[in-house]
Amino acid sequence: LKLHGAYAKEDDVFFDVALGLRPDAGADADAWMAGITVPLFGGNILASYQKRDGDSVAVCLSAVTTGPCPVASVATRQAERDVWAVGYTYPLSRRTNLYATYSDSDGEGALQGSTTVDRKQYTVGVRHLF
Numbered sequence: 042l043k044l045h046g047a048y049a050k051e052d053d054v055f056f057d058v059a060l061g062l063r064p065d066a067g068a069d070a071d072a073w074m075a076g077i078t079v080p081l082f083g084g085n086i087l088a089s090y091q092k093r094d095g096d097s098v099a100v101c102l103s104a105v106t107t108g109p110c111p112v113a114s115v116a117t118r119q120a121e122r123d124v125w126a127v128g129y130t131y132p133l134s135r136r137t138n139l140y141a142t143y144s145d146s147d148g149e150g151a152l153q154g155s156t157t158v159d160r161k162q163y164t165v166g167v168r169h170l171f
Contacts, residue, residue, distance in 0.1 A: 045076035070095035084131035091124040122148030136170040
């Protein structure tokens with residue numbers, strides 16, 4: 042049995058797809074993850090839960106770097122997200138394994154006016170280490 046955990050703190054930072062990571066006063070968030078690995082039937086069950094809790098803050102979506110932000114480019118950033126996942130991996134040999142996973146991600150859209158985002162994903166595969 043193995044337990045896993047992580048914590049991250051973001052202060053005054055905003056990620057813009059077009060402009061990349063940049064400073065933005067008040068754009069703070071806390072994120073954490075807790076997980077477990079349990080041996081079962083010769084393989085491992087893996088499960089995790091992640092939570093991101095961000096502050097709503099007005100951000101400028103314009104490439105303008107000096108002067109005031111154009112009014113049309115101001116939006117409210119909302120960054121709440123919950124993700125849980127479960128998976129199983131089974132070793133076929135020392136370097137090859139089978140795996141299957143399922144995850145569900147729920148949260149608010151990144152910007153004002155965005156709808157709630159609900160994503161489900163699954164994977165099935167074979168991994169071989171050369």
